Amino acid sequence: MALHPVILSGGSGTRLWPVSRELHPKPFIRLADGETLLQKAFVRAASLDDVADVLTVTNRELFFKTSDDFEALPQARSLTKNYILEPFGRNTAPAVAIAAQYIAASYGDDAVMLVLPADHIVNDQRGFAEAVREAHALALDGRIVVFGVKPHSPETGYGYIEADHNVVKRFVEKPTIDKANEYLASGRFLWNAGMFCFKAGVVLAELAKHSADLASTANDCYSAAKTLSGSDFNQLLLDAETFEQVPDISVDYALAEKSTVLAVVPCDIGWSDVGSWSAISDLSQPDAEGNRVVGDVLIHGSSNCFVQVEEQRVAGLVGVRDLIVIDTPDALLVADRSRSQDVKHIVAQLKLRNHDAYRLHREVHRPWGTYTVLEEGSRFKIKRIVVKPGASLSLQMHHHRSEHWIVVSGTAKVVNGDNELLIYTNESTFIPAGHRHRLENPGVIKLVLIEVQSGEYLGEDDIVRFNDRYGRVEGGTPTS
Amino acid sequence: MALHPVILSGGSGTRLWPVSRELHPKPFIRLADGETLLQKAFVRAASLDDVADVLTVTNRELFFKTSDDFEALPQARSLTKNYILEPFGRNTAPAVAIAAQYIAASYGDDAVMLVLPADHIVNDQRGFAEAVREAHALALDGRIVVFGVKPHSPETGYGYIEADHNVVKRFVEKPTIDKANEYLASGRFLWNAGMFCFKAGVVLAELAKHSADLASTANDCYSAAKTLSGSDFNQLLLDAETFEQVPDISVDYALAEKSTVLAVVPCDIGWSDVGSWSAISDLSQPDAEGNRVVGDVLIHGSSNCFVQVEEQRVAGLVGVRDLIVIDTPDALLVADRSRSQDVKHIVAQLKLRNHDAYRLHREVHRPWGTYTVLEEGSRFKIKRIVVKPGASLSLQMHHHRSEHWIVVSGTAKVVNGDNELLIYTNESTFIPAGHRHRLENPGVIKLVLIEVQSGEYLGEDDIVRFNDRYGRVEGGTPTS
Structure with a gap:
């Protein structure tokens, strides 16, 4: 049975400044292996069984950048690339609702969608494929399937799902550190990875039932959209006026927390939301002093630092520790590793000042x-x-x-x-x-x-x- | 009576990388007020009474850069600029000996020389002029005059002079911190500022007496040198072969520690050798959090940092303290303030790798x-x-x-x-x-x-x- 991956490519990633910018958001962050997060999401989807098309929902300003990223992948050549292009960002529920309309119209109500964020990491592709197979089977049974990642640490930045095998007990918001420790110890809680699997018809029916306003405005927006097709891609161009009517809410809120046909697939797939420089740093192997470097970096008496510099530049570190140093052609970040969440405050200051380094790269x-x-x-x-x-x-x-x-x-x-x-x-x-x-x-x-x-x-x-x-x-x- | 300033412009300043480079050494460091250390030394000399000429001893590769710096100064226009151009660096005694030959030949044996390093700071010009007047009078009496700066802190990076009014008791090398505290408490010790005042004839006679080899080889080198004159400058071009014969020793060693006609002028003139980024940082006023910035810098939750970025770049600091961050077009330094002396180790690594960022700026x-x-x-x-x-x-x-x-x-x-x-x-x-x-x-x-x-x-x-x-x-x- 065919599977239809849907990549949600939104979000700004202000905590990953200065590499992420408004017009170069988090999915376009390139990791040390040379691939962007978006490319990794595409490859993750394309490598699954029975996939012949990939639908990407993104901002219309990012279409060419997105298709450039895909065209660089050999995996993209044999697949149909479909795009839903948004005039502005509007949370996950509108994107999923309109994607479901598109999939239902193109491939039928029984077509199974696999919704994947464009800006996460999954290190274990085999485990991921296994989890998807389980989810696919449940989706064919008419279930709305969420993916629950087994936690390895008491993260306070993720939402949790309390589960018993495939049964969802409840969703919980980002917890305090005490709660997170409790969740981790209990063995009953999973991280909500923001991935979903369901039949297009089922999700449309569930949305109509639990979020009627969203379902009808999304339907209006889908009807008003223009289509455009190329040799190996199709675009659905959303209209700003109708899109603005769709409520700005998340899939979790509009659907997952309300549906009665929910199921969860617990999995252990090397998942991370790479939400900060500290998380990106953790993806690479440290040297004996705990330092990780990308580019030409000289180190003296320093430990536990992550340093990334541009080609044609050199950086020297002297007597420092626990630092994140990110160098781009027009902007530099120096942050304490434990404070890497606060990088967003720098971006907020840049935005207030209408500084180019907030919006664009050179x-x-x-x-x-x-x-x-x-x-x-x-x-x-x-x-x-x-x-x-x-x-x-x-x-x-x-x-x-x-x-x-x-x-x-x-x-x-x-x-x-x-x-x-x-x-x-x-x-x-x-x-x-x-x-x-x-x-x-x-x-x-x-x-x-x-x-x-x-x-x-x-x-x-x-x-x-x-x-x-x-x-x-x-x-x-x-x-x- | 005329005074003939001699600026010794040598030294690499490897602790001030990445701004200082082999071909852009410490005297060319530009401070926040827009003037280089070399320009400040020239203005310091030119502002004294009875000065009509300034002799600069520097590397021949740096002649054009040096004269560019001087030409930018209104104070330089009415003065004769003399240069002794060395084929390579060779400590202070050879420079002083050959400068004395040059001054004696140009202005007579009784001409009084004032030797000034090109890479120090003197904040109190009036106090400096006062000290120079006192030194000038002593020099006219046939004394070899050194300048002793009243210490304000137990510095371990400076040499000391034990003094009793104008009488030098002894010179001491860079002390341990315990010794430095002892010197500071005693009230009898002064920092050796590397400045001298003497008659050209007197210093030549003293050198001949105490460092005969130096005196004769410097004389040979002076005789073998070529001269070249422009509209408002004269050059003495030293020959590499004869210059190499002159012993590689300091004025302190060749002369000051041996002469029997020594005198010291104690002074309190806002002197600093600005030998590290930490010292340069101390020259500017901090904000309420102790941060000092040059350029476009955004700060969040950080304190006691010194940050300098290039035009057209922006830096963000998040949750860090006590850092030195120096950004240049091709190189970046991030150092702990207390370790700023160790920057030289980065330069040593660059030199080993024959990296351009050791020698040149872009x-x-x-x-x-x-x-x-x-x-x-x-x-x-x-x-x-x-x-x-x-x-x-x-x-x-x-x-x-x-x-x-x-x-x-x-x-x-x-x-x-x-x-x-x-x-x-x-x-x-x-x-x-x-x-x-x-x-x-x-x-x-x-x-x-x-x-x-x-x-x-x-x-x-x-x-x-x-x-x-x-x-x-x-x-x-x-x-x-």
Whole structure:
């Protein structure tokens, strides 16, 4: 029997700043093995039996970034990628309700959905597959299945499920440390891993029964959504106005705590929600002094630290312990390991100040590739622009700036005023202010070019778009 | 009576990494007020009565950097700048002996020298001037004068002088903490500040008497040196072969501990050797939590930290205390405040690994200005090049790389193969591999250009020089 994984890719992960940003949230955190949490979730789903499609629910701003992550995976090639694109974040229940509508419409009411968060870790894939098989069987029997992870420590950051074999006794919120110790000792409590398995028809019926308002508004939103299909993907684009009517509540609250057809699958699968730098640090092996490093780090007289630095940078640690040091091109975090939950307060301060380091990384993802500001000075700005094979920027014009383009890798096809020309590696062209221009990568390898902008005003909003294959002619996001 | 300040600008300051580097040593450290330690030493000397010239002894590789620092000071304009340029570092006695030869030859045996280290702080300029007047009078009487700073704490990093008014009882090496406490309590001990005042003829005679080998080899070295004069400066270029013969010893050892015409001037002048980040931190006012920051720093639940970050970067501190955090474009230091002396161990590790972050900053000073590598990738390298008004790079050629130059500020005069052309702001030119080229700033404001190099080999040693106004045609330092 086919299984339909649904990846919920939301959440900001403010506790993982400065790597996580509003437009580079927690699922895009790349671990030491080179894979992002989102890629790991996709591989986890794709490696299960009888999976031919994966549905991902995410913010529409993150679609291209998400599909870039998936395209880099060999496991993604043979699967259908479906997407539900939200205009803004709205908790888990709306996402699950609309996903269930989509799955029911596409694959029938009896299609079994496996809901997985995009930003957790499961180290034991075999144990996970085993748990999913058990859940699948229960779901086929008409049950709403939750996954309960056997606790190894008295965590105060997780919700718990009190269980007796497959029977759910009750859900409990994040406990105090005393309660958590009690739960751990009792042997009856499990961590609520935020994963679910059920038939699409069953979850829709249960939602209609226990959360009627959610069910009907989600149905309205599904009906109002637009669809768009590509060669190997389908998009359901939610409409902001109807989506806003859907109550902002969690699956736990809307369904799990109310349903009478619940079942729990207890499991021990190396699960972690990697909710802090301290948790990420725990994923790698320490050296003899308890230090873990990613990148070029020199250590003197220091212990129990986690240090991550960018390529082309070096860090020195002297006489310190229990620190988290995270270095990115524009921002640095130094935190006590035991206080890594409080990183969110730094992010809150940045947000208050409307600081770029809250929203963006220096490397910005666009539908056609990426751009990175290498340097900004008075009257000039230097960017590295990477265009994916076959992709192109919009036909555009700037009033206030001219642009020098130097191709350092690949080939560029350029419209510059009335001319169209090919520019090869190590060649350049000049786009005067007021000239209509378009940049395209006609080749099969990445096009890398250096853009030097000059002019009196270099804001990203000095752009007039004439033509854009990503639908951004009117009111689109700035920057090419 | 004229006074001739002699600034000894040596020493590496490895404990101030990552700001100090082999080619950016401690005197070039810029404090929060925007002045470097070297500039402060120059201003300290230039502000004294009857000063018309300043002699600086430094490494020849640092001449242009040093004169750039001085040229930025209004106080430097009306003074004659003399330089003794060493081929390598060789302790203080050789520098003082050769400086005395130079002063005696230029201004006579009775000329009074005031020897000042380039990398200390004196906060009380009025008290300093008072102490210098007293020393000057003693020097005119034929005395070798040392300066003894009244201690405020039991420092174990300084040498001490036991004194009775102007009489030196004895010099003592860096003490244990018990001894240091004893010295502080006794009221008879002063910190040896490494400053001296004497007649050129007197110090030469005393050296000949007490350190004959030093005196004669320094004399040989002085005789073998070449001189070079500009419009407002004179250089004495020491020859490596004869300089190597001069014993590698300190003034204290060669002279102060042996001379029978010694005198000490006790003083209380806000002196510090700023020998560590902890000492630099102490120079600025803390906030209510004891934190001191330079740059864009957000703090949550942290105390007693010193944090310095670069422009265009932001740092967040969470739940930490007593830390030193120093961030530069290519390197980061995180140290416990009480262990800031141990930073030298990180530098030793970098040196062992022949790591660039030991020798250089990303911004590299050349005689004609600076260059900064903004990014290096496969087959390309991007530099920001700043050329001083009137300066020019050598006429040169590269076998393996071509260069795109885009002027973002100022005007460039360019020789490109057989052509000579002016390139204005926002214009560009292309230098193919194998073309002879020269870059010059013919204007009166700085020329800033972005260079994008491409080619298979981009090492700084792919350069053929035909003509260089800084004498670097044969065997010069690479990079334009």
